[in-house]
Every structure is written in C-alpha cells, then in structure tokens.
Amino acid sequence: MTAARLATEAITLEPLARQSAPATSMLSVANLSKSFGPIAALRDVSLDIAAGEIRGICGENGAGKSTLVKLLTGVYRPDGGSITVAGRPCIIATPRQAQELGIALVAQELSLCPDLSVEDNIWLGSLQVPFLHKKPELRRRAAEALVLLGAEHIALAAKVASLSMGERQLVEIARMLTRDARVLILDEPTATLSDVEIARIFAALLAVKREGRSIIYITHRLAEVYAICDRVTVLRNGELIATVELADVDRAGLIELMLGRPSDEMYPEETRDEGPPALVVESLTVPGGIADFSTIVRRGEILCIAGQVGSGATEIVTALAGLAHDATGRVAVDGRALILGSPLRAARRGIMFVSGDRAGEGVFRRLSIFDNLVATRLRDHAVFGFLRRGSLRTTAAALAKKIGIDRRRVRARADALSGGNQQKLAFGRCLDRGAGGILVMNEPTRGIDVGARAEIYRLMREFCAAGYALVLASSDLEEVLGVGDVVITLYRGRQVGRYRRGEATMHRIVADITHPVEAAT
C-alpha cells in the first residue's frame, strides 16, 4: 500500500475479518535470519500468524525476540528469509514501510507527547491529518478507537501527562488502530502496570482480535501468555524452538522449552564463613515498584534479587543507593539507621552503586580510565584541595592491575573500552574503599560478553573476600544461580521466595518470577 493510498483511503475501524476469513494468514515469515558480525541474533525463524490471532513470543534475554521485532518493523533488514503480509510478499526496509504495511509496534518506551491532548497524540504524525487539524471527523474516529478498546473513560481533551501508564498504553494502541494497523506488536506492555490496568489492556486486545487484526505479544510473564494468547512461539539463542497451541502445553512444559542452556564453569566458588550483618532492610517500599521488602545481607555474601522487568528488583537497589526519592522503610548499615533518598548520604555510609546503564549512570565516558578510577577518592589524595598527582598515579595503576586493565592504557578515554571493560572500571572505582563497603548493583553484566562476565564475577568474589556485602538485581537467571549466596525472587513488586545457595533451581526461579501462583501450589 502506498503512502498516497493510505492518505486517500479513509482508514476506518471496519472489521477486517469481513475481508478475510479468520483462518487466513496475516503475517508469515520464512527462514528469517540476521547476524551481527559473527554472532547470529536470529537463525532460520519461521512463523505464521493468522488473522485474529494473538501470538505470544517467549524466550530468555538474548533469545532473539527484540531482533525479530526490529526485522518486522523495518529497523533492521534481514540477511535472509522472506516476509509475507496478508498473502503478499514484501520487503520491510524502513519503519515507514512497516507502517504502510500495517505493522505497528507499541514499544515499552511509549511515543506519546505529555503536553498534548489524547486526541492530538492519537493523530500525531498521521498522514491523514489536514492542515487545519481539529476536524470533527478526526475527533469522532479517535473516540471510536477508544470506545473499541473499552477506554471511553479517557477524555479526548485530557493531557497525556495526566494519564496513568495503562491509559497511555491504551492511547498508543488507539493511535495504531486509527492508522489501520493489521499486526500490532506489543513488547512487554504490562511491565509497569497494575492488575486493574492489565485487565483493561487485555480487554482492549481481545477487542482488537475480534476485529480480525493480529497481535504479537512479547512477554516474560507466562501467566499472561495463558491469559490472552492463542499460540506461543518459544525462541532460544536466536533459534525457533517450538510454536505450540497453549492448550497442548502446561507451564512446566513451557518453562522446559524456554530453558536448556548448559551452565558452564564461569562462577567461582563462594566464600563459606558467615559474616556479621552489614545491611538490614525492613519493609522497604517504593510506590509503583516494590512493596514491603525486608532482608538482611551479611558481609562476604552476595544477595541476588531475581525478577523480570517491572518486578521491583531494580527499585530495591536504586532505593538502597539513595536514588529513589519516594522510598520509605527502615534501612540500617552496620546497625546505624540510614535515611533513604539521597545518593550522597548513602555513599557516605559506604553504599556504592554499579549500574548496568554504563553510559547514563556508570562511567564518565569522556574522561580517561585514570580519572574514572580515582574519581571517588580524590579527597584521600589531596592536600588543602590540591591533588597529589603522584599518589593518584600509583593508586590508579594498582587499581587497573586489580581489575585486569593494562596499566599503559590508563590515559585512554573510557569510551574507547569495550562494555565489559567499562563495567570493570565502575567496579574498580569501588575497590579498596576501606573495610565495610556495600556494593549494590543493577544488572551489572547487561550487554557484556562471556569473557568479561567471568572476570566481573571474579571481582565480585574479591569484594566478598575483602568484607564487602553485595546486593545484585538481575533478570539473568543463570547469573543469579551462579553468583548468589542467597537468592530472592520477586514478582510484580512482591517477594515470592528466598533460597540459600544450592536450594534454588532454574525451574524454581523461573516459576517464581513468571507466575507466583504456580509457585505457591
């Protein structure tokens, strides 16, 4: 369909099912492959999605889900394979072409402008809007889309800034409907939503399905797959493992399909002796993130908090680091109370934060390795505010050696390093800060290759040996099982289970973080 046709053809909310029988194929991909350098992100994946079908796509991190989405929406171009939309073979080279074919993505990060009204947001960027845009016709069709989604309570004149996350999600879906999307792709749409809002989204999706449109539903939450999907496709390591009718597979079977990677010897032995409690957390609450979370972390111990996006694991570590302004609860460091809400206060008490977002919250990318390593200890190497370069140099050289970065490279800029080495810098910054440090980490190995991971795990153990207490939030379950002395599982802001090393199994943890009801029974 060309842009011109799109512009002239009135895009209505007429059920598409009338044009095509329910069982016909809406979107079909055959042998789709995509590699980045030597790494195959997607290999020979074939899918066939019927009109009016809701297809779940499951897989661990790195299974190839997002690559598939980017191929379907024209962000990447495939190395091989073909895509057929409504019976017509096509090439999706740009996001614009994907839009014209009726493939629409509702990403986790929404594309709504907070200062504009709901109506304006629905029509924003549409080719059908005339110069004088406030046409009753457009308003009527925007309202119709909202009614179809069961969201007539959302006022068209309301500013998007005043809406809840769930309502924004619905507005975004309404926008896609007015653009005649035939295939809606939703990427973890419920990660940040409450139960009531999830129910609303589901009702809306079922309405879209009844129209004969297809939905690709990407999620980690198996409960949701069972609640809404017709069939589910499981990806693992870029390969299609199976596409199954949900009636034919139970949760244990689905988990079985998702897992199955051999675990290798990348995790060093943990230290055995129990240290004194370094960090006591009582009823920690961050609104919209985590509710009533309590735990104790001992010196020399690694506590892993396992959970998917939106589980609250991230909120726990950022709150401990003082980065959540609305966190409440009692936290004590070495028996002394710590008032939450200020990163500076937390740092003074020895809490150090290592983030997976290296560019945003980790290293100073434009400064040298040297400057990065000594950034937090300038005060120890200064006389009346004047820095002693010599003592800084020896310190930086020693730290570089400890974290395994060539001493001669310390003058290089941090962004010249690989992601793994950048993260080692962030850890190096926390080394040797006197006894009694507490390291809180949020997805510290996100986007880091296997070799650098092994070194980072070794560094973590060195911190333990030096008497640090470590808290690690992670959605990488292999990592959680590998490094955690204690593992806590979370589901949607609540603790599900707590395991000592050896008690936890991959199945147990996957069951916990994807579907707590199953875990309880």
Add this chain to the structure above:
Amino acid sequence: MKPLLADRTLRPFLLLIVIVAAIWLLDGGQGRFFTAATAFSVLQQFATVGPIALGLGLTMIIREFDLSVGGMMSLAGCVAVLSGVGSPPLGIAAAVLAGGIAGLCQGGIMVRLRLGSIGVTLGGLLTFGGIAYVVTGNLSIAYPRMDIAMAVNQKILGVLSLRSLIALAAFLIAAFVMARTRIGRDVYAIGSDRRAALVAGVPVGRIVVGIFALSGMLAALGGSLLSYSLATASGVALTDALVPATAAAIIGGVSLTGGKGTPIGIIGGVLVLSLLRAGLNAIGTQPSVQDIVTGGVLLIVALADAPDLSRRLFAVQVYRKRAFG
C-alpha cells in the same frame, strides 16, 4: 491562587491586573497613570519587544533558544533603511527576507549537524551584529523619509499605531496557527518530547528549521519597523533586545523545558514588562529600581513554574523530621 496561576496563558494577564492595582495604590489613587498617553507608550513598547519575544518564544516552545534575535534586529534595521528609501514596504520585505534566510541557515546547520541552538545562534548574534556594524561603519544611518517615520507612529484610535497593529497582527496569526493547525500541534509535540514526536512520524527537522526561519523573520520585522519609526538605523543600539524578549516570553508562560506556552500568553508577558516600565516611570521610580522590580516578577513566575515545587518543599520538611524529630 494555585489553579489560577497554573493556567500559563491566563497568568500574565492576572499579573497585569495585579500590577495595575499595585501602581494605582503606590500612586495614592491619583490616577496620574491612567491616561491614553500611557496606554499608547505601553503599546509602542509592545510593538518593539513583541515580535522578537514571539520569535524567541516559539523557539523556546520547541525547546531551543534563538540568541541571534538582537543581532538580526539591528541588521534588519540597516537593510530596511538602506533599501527602503524609494519604497518603504520594499525595505521591510527585503529585511524580512534577509531574516528568513538567516534563520533558515541557522536552523539548517542545527538540524544537519545536530548542534545545539545556543552555540549556533550565539554565533548568529555576533555575525549579524558584526555585519550591521560593517554596513553602517559604526555610524547611525539616517532614514530620509520622515513622512514614513511619522506614519508608522501615527496614533490610531488614540492608543494604537501602525507599528503596534502590525505586531498585534503577527501575534494573532501565530496564535491561530499554533492553536488550530497541524503545524502548531507538531510544534508542541516536538517541544514536549522530541523523540516521541519523531517516532510518531512528525517531520521534526523541517519544523525546527521553519521555526528558526520564522524567528529570524519576526526579529527582522520588529527591527525594520523600529528603524523606520526612529528614522535611523545603527549597528549597536538594538543588540540588547534579547533580555527583555526572554523575560517577556517566560512571564508569558513559555517554559524553558519546552512544549508549553502560547502566543497570547506572550502578548501578556510583553504587556506586563511594558506596563511595569511605563507605570514605574509615571510614578517617578528610578530605572535601577525598575530593573529590580522586573527581576522580582520574573523570580515569582519562575517559582510558580518550578517542577513540583510543593513536593520539594514538603520533602525537605520530611527529611528534617526524620533526621531531627
């Protein structure tokens, strides 16, 4: 108080009422201030600052900043005076064209090279001012058409003039475009969240360039009319228009974080500034005190705009209580 102050377009007009009342009280209720002559001088001031404040305000709405308006204003004045001896409208047209081209270049550089507007337009300010300086040879150029100078300042209906009418018309057109057209909506979308606007399909680059071209044209319009009315143009006199224009836009409800503000609000902001000046003059206040008062008004508006001000104040109290209570 709070919900009234929250409406950004209404706010400057409420301020206007407060200021009138305050000046009336300061004046001891003598009413020396409320004359047609004062109203005329307020509107003349509006005609000078208004177009620049409008152009600058529009760039602020898309979360950019056009520092070059002062330089453009001087340059446009010279262009108009030099080319408009035979036909005054032609002079204005030439000046506005020059402003549009200059703005187009600045916007194009920003979008193409992905540069920030501060650096580029600061360069523009110096460049345009410099060109004006060279063209005039650092002398005032007299405009020989005294009839035109009289005509643009001729009183219409007692308080208006051709100059203030043209400024007002520019504002009304802008208000219509911003409120009623797709382009206006796209402008707000870009200021509100540029990434989201891009993802939704808004032609972001084209609109950013267009806004800078418009800002250049408006500055040129204001500058050329002012030079006509003074019957003179000079390279240096007008470059300090930036500060009042920025103040007017902010008082008028334009947010430095983008996406908020309306042309009507900016009218209010310009009027607040002009009225303060005229009113304080009328009751015999020194210019330095006038600046202090203007600064105070700006501070109040900035406070009202502070993101979740009440929460921050409250949060501080909570910490105090937790730590010491």
